Amino acid sequence: MRLVIAYIRPEKLTDVKNALAKAEVLKISVTNALGCGDEPATHEQYRGAGIEVDLQKRVRLEIAVNEQYVDKTVKAIIEGGAAKAGEPGADQSSGGDGKIFVLALEDCYRIRTGERGDDAIG
Amino acid sequence: MRLVIAYIRPEKLTDVKNALAKAEVLKISVTNALGCGDEPATHEQYRGAGIEVDLQKRVRLEIAVNEQYVDKTVKAIIEGGAAKAGEPGADQSSGGDGKIFVLALEDCYRIRTGERGDDAIG
Amino acid sequence: MRLVIAYIRPEKLTDVKNALAKAEVLKISVTNALGCGDEPATHEQYRGAGIEVDLQKRVRLEIAVNEQYVDKTVKAIIEGGAAKAGEPGADQSSGGDGKIFVLALEDCYRIRTGERGDDAIG
Amino acid sequence: MGRTGVAFKLGVVALAVASASAFAQDEAGAPGVPGVTAGEVADLGLLANNLWILIAAAMVFVMHLGFSCLETGLTRAKNTVNILFKNMMIIAIGLLTYALIGFNLMYPDGNWIIEGWLPAFVPGIGMSDDYDSVGYADGSYTYYADFIFQAMFAATAATIVSGAVAERIKLGSFLIFSAIYVAIVYPIYGSWKWGGGWLDDAGFHDFAGSTIVHSVGGWGALAGVIVLGPRLGKYLKREDGKTVISPIMGHSMPLAAIGVFLLWFGWFGFNGGSVLSADPESVSFVFVTTALAAAAGIVTAMITSQIAQRKPDLTMVLNGCLAGLVGITAGADVISPTGSIIVGGVAGVIVVFSVIGLDRLKLDDPVGAISVHLVCGIWGTLAVAFFAEGKSLVAQLQGIAAAAVLCFPVALLLFAALRFTLGLRVSRAEELAGLDQAEHAMESYAGFQIFSNQ
Amino acid sequence: MGRTGVAFKLGVVALAVASASAFAQDEAGAPGVPGVTAGEVADLGLLANNLWILIAAAMVFVMHLGFSCLETGLTRAKNTVNILFKNMMIIAIGLLTYALIGFNLMYPDGNWIIEGWLPAFVPGIGMSDDYDSVGYADGSYTYYADFIFQAMFAATAATIVSGAVAERIKLGSFLIFSAIYVAIVYPIYGSWKWGGGWLDDAGFHDFAGSTIVHSVGGWGALAGVIVLGPRLGKYLKREDGKTVISPIMGHSMPLAAIGVFLLWFGWFGFNGGSVLSADPESVSFVFVTTALAAAAGIVTAMITSQIAQRKPDLTMVLNGCLAGLVGITAGADVISPTGSIIVGGVAGVIVVFSVIGLDRLKLDDPVGAISVHLVCGIWGTLAVAFFAEGKSLVAQLQGIAAAAVLCFPVALLLFAALRFTLGLRVSRAEELAGLDQAEHAMESYAGFQIFSNQ
Amino acid sequence: MGRTGVAFKLGVVALAVASASAFAQDEAGAPGVPGVTAGEVADLGLLANNLWILIAAAMVFVMHLGFSCLETGLTRAKNTVNILFKNMMIIAIGLLTYALIGFNLMYPDGNWIIEGWLPAFVPGIGMSDDYDSVGYADGSYTYYADFIFQAMFAATAATIVSGAVAERIKLGSFLIFSAIYVAIVYPIYGSWKWGGGWLDDAGFHDFAGSTIVHSVGGWGALAGVIVLGPRLGKYLKREDGKTVISPIMGHSMPLAAIGVFLLWFGWFGFNGGSVLSADPESVSFVFVTTALAAAAGIVTAMITSQIAQRKPDLTMVLNGCLAGLVGITAGADVISPTGSIIVGGVAGVIVVFSVIGLDRLKLDDPVGAISVHLVCGIWGTLAVAFFAEGKSLVAQLQGIAAAAVLCFPVALLLFAALRFTLGLRVSRAEELAGLDQAEHAMESYAGFQIFSNQ
Ligand SMILES: Nc1ncnc2c1ncn2[C@@H]1O[C@H](COP(=O)(O)OP(=O)(O)O)[C@@H](O)[C@H]1O
Ligand SMILES: Nc1ncnc2c1ncn2[C@@H]1O[C@H](COP(=O)(O)OP(=O)(O)O)[C@@H](O)[C@H]1O
Numbered sequence A, B, C: 001m002r003l004v005i006a007y008i009r010p011e012k013l014t015d016v017k018n019a020l021a022k023a024e025v026l027k028i029s030v031t032n033a034l035g036c037g038d039e040p041a042t043h044e045q046y047r048g049a050g051i052e053v054d055l056q057k058r059v060r061l062e063i064a065v066n067e068q069y070v071d072k073t074v075k076a077i078i079e080g081g082a083a084k085a086g087e088p089g090a091d092q093s094s095g096g097d098g099k100i101f102v103l104a105l106e107d108c109y110r111i112r113t114g115e116r117g118d119d120a121i122g
Numbered sequence D, E, F: 001m002g003r004t005g006v007a008f009k010l011g012v013v014a015l016a017v018a019s020a021s022a023f024a025q026d027e028a029g030a031p032g033v034p035g036v037t038a039g040e041v042a043d044l045g046l047l048a049n050n051l052w053i054l055i056a057a058a059m060v061f062v063m064h065l066g067f068s069c070l071e072t073g074l075t076r077a078k079n080t081v082n083i084l085f086k087n088m089m090i091i092a093i094g095l096l097t098y099a100l101i102g103f104n105l106m107y108p109d110g111n112w113i114i115e116g117w118l119p120a121f122v123p124g125i126g127m128s129d130d131y132d133s134v135g136y137a138d139g140s141y142t143y144y145a146d147f148i149f150q151a152m153f154a155a156t157a158a159t160i161v162s163g164a165v166a167e168r169i170k171l172g173s174f175l176i177f178s179a180i181y182v183a184i185v186y187p188i189y190g191s192w193k194w195g196g197g198w199l200d201d202a203g204f205h206d207f208a209g210s211t212i213v214h215s216v217g218g219w220g221a222l223a224g225v226i227v228l229g230p231r232l233g234k235y236l237k238r239e240d241g242k243t244v245i246s247p248i249m250g251h252s253m254p255l256a257a258i259g260v261f262l263l264w265f266g267w268f269g270f271n272g273g274s275v276l277s278a279d280p281e282s283v284s285f286v287f288v289t290t291a292l293a294a295a296a297g298i299v300t301a302m303i304t305s306q307i308a309q310r311k312p313d314l315t316m317v318l319n320g321c322l323a324g325l326v327g328i329t330a331g332a333d334v335i336s337p338t339g340s341i342i343v344g345g346v347a348g349v350i351v352v353f354s355v356i357g358l359d360r361l362k363l364d365d366p367v368g369a370i371s372v373h374l375v376c377g378i379w380g381t382l383a384v385a386f387f388a389e390g391k392s393l394v395a396q397l398q399g400i401a402a403a404a405v406l407c408f409p410v411a412l413l414l415f416a417a418l419r420f421t422l423g424l425r426v427s428r429a430e431e432l433a434g435l436d437q438a439e440h441a442m443e444s445y446a447g448f449q450i451f452s453n454q
């Protein structure tokens, strides 16, 4: 079992979810996050003073999957999460589309039933 | 050392916290999350157009524990987090109560003192 | 590769970010969290009824790094995240400054390019 | 709204104005402007008096916005759509039912079934002989000005109930209760005093309605709270068997404060307009007593809250302001400025203890409606006997008792009847999900991350 | 504001008041107070009438706050600064351009280029002979009171457009459109009726502007929506080729509801002030018809929404309230209370179906401005012919058609011209980031965690 | 509020109205209605004039809500309860202390300790001979109307200070400062001009208080900001020794914008009511100059902000609106519409540079109170000499200097005294946690996820 963590652009969430659904990955958890990466900082101002906001809005996905789904999941996220032409991020080579992290998952339980392991994941 | 991650229903947070306290697990971190699982989507509407909201409000717990606490922790979460009779989720066999994920934790530090390892966890 | 997770006081975020930047760790992800640890509960009241709020506002950092950066990263967080004299938390031996957790990271991808492994992390 | 293009009509207006005759009527095909008898001083008095009553009506209207904001602010985000919805409906239902039946019921004009006790049911406004007459009410104000001002009052009684039963009542049942309460209960009680019934004969003094409006609403609130029971999670049984009060915090203090400011603003129209003329001395006097009582309520509520709770609670101060206002409402015309400071100040103390006390009794009133409107309404009614000359304590007690005996049982009955028919309270799951989701399938703050385990 | 220190001046005021003569003018070095001829009844009428027009102007001003709140509440958090900015600018631009050119254009006072059709362009207020005369408008009200009341109306037309084009229009282009629309298009149409032009001669009746203000704004809104296209993500193509409507929820229902309450409050000034005097009978009558129509719109919109959407939608009820108000605006002075309930009630039904229908047509109007102001404006204008005596349906249709033929093409042209010059719509990336970031580099709710994939 | 039941009384009212005699007094057991001498024109003038002053007082009251919203919106979520609390208390304290001492101090009616400089301390309202007399102020308005209008003004001065010292001042110390400032400092300065003191004799012209209200408040704000120092984290020392300004963003732009709209609305009462009569020409004129100055301030602030900041800042435009209003306040009665556009427009430019400039000087004023009220108050006072005929620049400078010399040192002293006794500023930990937690143990937005490292 693996735990896949991904940071993506908020506006790509629907695309990523659709791509995951096609890969039959339906159970996911989503959190609001702020990310600081390669992407250019946004300039904000307030009453005459400027500020470089380097923490950009990102969405964090956390998906627990069985071994055989890891590659599918990663591929789906990459497919859905990369900026397409005409979208913010597409024109800049400097990035901001996000990362995927894969961790080993030792164990998994379903709270409702107490089931454990591979069966509990889906 | 293990890192226990759990997704539960927001309204069960107090119950889970109480169950954990009884198991002497007092240090936890909580985040707001949205989850998409087996649970039925909620139907929302706005100005005549409907939408199926499949991301439900969930609470994410993150708890670092020593080996000997892992089982206790998992049990407490299952005990506190499963929907009881009369509560939302109890009548449906379709779920939504959440999951528990257990990961290996390599290292742990206490920021205040710089302590490391098992001592730092509690 | 390692995944470093840290809980710190919200008001220390800028200090931690600066310390990390000095350690050349520039890519981080931040989430809002609530933490329950050693710190004293805050007393709140509302219309005559009191309540002990034991979930304090914390900030969660998630940083994926290559091996050689792990120590630097941990050190920087400890340096930036510990309460200094005159700040909240400094006068109490009872804590609240937070924790750092280090996990093994199996794999990493850059969504934009599909790059994988050590190259993708930075 | 034309100017030059309607030159001839403007000429008519100029004349019409001088004689206070009918512009709308003229347009509507009425026989036209009657012979202008310039110098009719009474007509010019009517001009200003009527204008003030209309403006006061608009100010009382703002109180409904105030109530909406206050109630929304002091409850949870997940019930916001529902609360706004209820408040929007109440004013609509209030206006329509009052037009349909309430107004004629409340002001029977001698038309009683049981003299002084049960007014005749006469449907519809504008049916009485003098409906189109500016000579209505001896020329003090017009029929329609009177109606709109009174109609704005009427909806207030139901709005008061709304706050107390919030976050758990079924929308449909609440609307039915409100309609009946505004259309029948409130006007019947009102007729006893303002309609010239037995309470008026008894010498009861309730200038702008500490009892007639606020206590009447407050009794309904109390009945609703009793029948409904507390919100889930408000009173928690601990393992040792004791019950602890678990505060359910309101989700927006700015909304709550805006609500109270707007209510205070509206109260200048509520009390000031109740003079029913623009009489300089009375209206000015009422403005001063109203303002000073509110100010005193704020200050004493702050002090009381500081002492009782160790740190001063904003919501208590907001309630203190309203307590002062409700307190002075019965006697705003007859209590001196100094007296009004005392009346408001006492109300500010009472309200803090009342809020805490009702909570101990497990009467869960999210906004403090019972404390503000019922408890301080009673205090204000009594205060007339203490602070104004020549007012009888017995008459005041009669008025208070009459409200208790009429409104509380009827409200209890209505709520109980709804409970056993349509159902009064949403299900546990609906209450947990919030009424926005359950009753409207909507979100109040789409996009905002809201975290709550209540 | 001095009292004793200006004793002598106060004496003057006391006299001045009695004769309604000029205090400011006196201070400004005018020749002084003319001989006081006490007992001039007309002067005292002027005192009250003029006061009412000024207060009504202040109430109409509040409508701009209402529009701002409603529009902000029904759109996304990421565009909030931009929407508030637009609304603040519109009222400023509206007042200034109306002073510069609009007022004289709308009320040409016989000064036409083409008689009844094209008024003369005369720049600046206060240039006409009677600008300083209280004798203006046959002594009904002063020149400046008239100006400020009309100026508050003028900005309304542009504000209506603002809501429909929100969340995607470029700030600069919108401001240019607004300035031209308020300064030229609105006054020219207005002159046809209120300025005494051909529509007035034709017997068109539009009391406070269902067509002249609301439809004129609504046509602009429709043109804007067509030229701009829908917001990103509103209409999604599914894989099977079908388009689904994906609701884009407003971010704050409390703001939206506050907006509607304030609009309703302001409407008492909008309609009530349009009597252009404090005439007791007419103003009272207008207050009642206005309130009842709004109440009826709320109730029928609730029922319609309940039936059409299964659960009642707060935003539909809010629109229903405004629909009732827009509906009665044309005939608030001539339609009976019963009639006004019907007119408002029908408007409440219409608006729900119109909102749903326009969405089917992929006309993306975030706040329902077209449905409320254009569709119900037309309904209200027609309703005059149905519910008031002696009004000609033909004349009403002429008025409606005239607005369509003048305003819609001109607005289309203006928007198209802007599109091909400055650009009308922000870029895709800017729209995704939100106009707050793109146009102002600001945040509307700093610190709040807002989550949205739209 | 009764109708038929109080038939006889209504008859009395009808008469009473015509003669403007005492309804409340009658009820209160006064000897009854004096012989009605119909046709007394002055009485009818009083009716309308007094009504306007009361309505204007209610509008000025709304300004306090406006200030609350603006201040809350421009500060951080964690201090919201505290700011609302302060503002609620200020109006209460303002009304009570003004009744207790301020009113008599400000309008000594010849009762001076040092003629023209130090008024006599006479406690309590309603003690003077003519307190119950409608003949007060030569019959222009009643004693109580005058009091309530002036009392609403008084609290304004303290509210101005509130915004500048927000987010770091101790609640108790602030309330003490406010009470003294409103009860003593403001009235003494006020007496010099509006109370008929030496400034009035010198020919100083300050119609509604650019200096008397706004600068007086502004000097207090400046003193507070200096003694308190900036908020934590506002001015950050970089490693290279340079200080950078780190913006601390306000948490709710809708609240800020609502605040400004409400302030503008209230200003029609503030300036319009300062005519102290309903005189048609003056009040209409004042409405127009007030509105145009605000509009001009908005437009020029937008342009200035666009140029200086590259993207237009909503908060600057909001300040620009207020700047225009403060600017025209001194001369709203004597400056022409064209002049008012210039005065407001210049104020809109000044305020943007002032906000930026004060920040450079490390004077941390979260809401821009010093720039709006002090700087533009001075500009407005000077503008009278430039744009109105026959006003002396010397007299205007005298007025400005007098405010500086009296208010600034006294405020400094008060703040310093508080600092060394009760303490003026909360601790570092309390400031980081927020004053809601520290001073009230409450949350302003329970449930909302708020993220901030400031
Ligand atoms: N090493 C990392 N640790 C944690 N989060 C990261 C890391 N690298 C990237 N992220 C997350 O991914 C987001 C996009 O990263 P970025 O480096 O800008 O993208 P790209 O890889 O396309 O250049 C960041 O905002 C951050 O949230
Ligand atoms: N494989 C998974 N990966 C990540 N989160 C999951 C996964 N499965 C479940 N969750 C989380 O748990 C919540 C409940 O899951 P669900 O599958 O509905 O419960 P049940 O196991 O009772 O059917 C989801 O909303 C989601 O947040």
Ligand SMILES: Nc1ncnc2c1ncn2[C@@H]1O[C@H](COP(=O)(O)OP(=O)(O)O)[C@@H](O)[C@H]1O
Residues within 6 Å of the ligand: B027, B028, B029, B030, B062, B063, B064, B065, B110, B111, B112, B113, B121, B122, C007, C034, C035, C036, C037, C038, C039, C056, C058, C094, C095, C096, C097, C098, C099
């Ligand atoms: N074992 C743990 N598991 C998860 N989160 C923890 C754990 N221990 C501490 N935390 C997080 O760290 C924060 C501070 O912890 P605390 O124990 O108070 O600090 P200290 O170690 O200085 O005593 C907590 O609020 C919580 O968010």
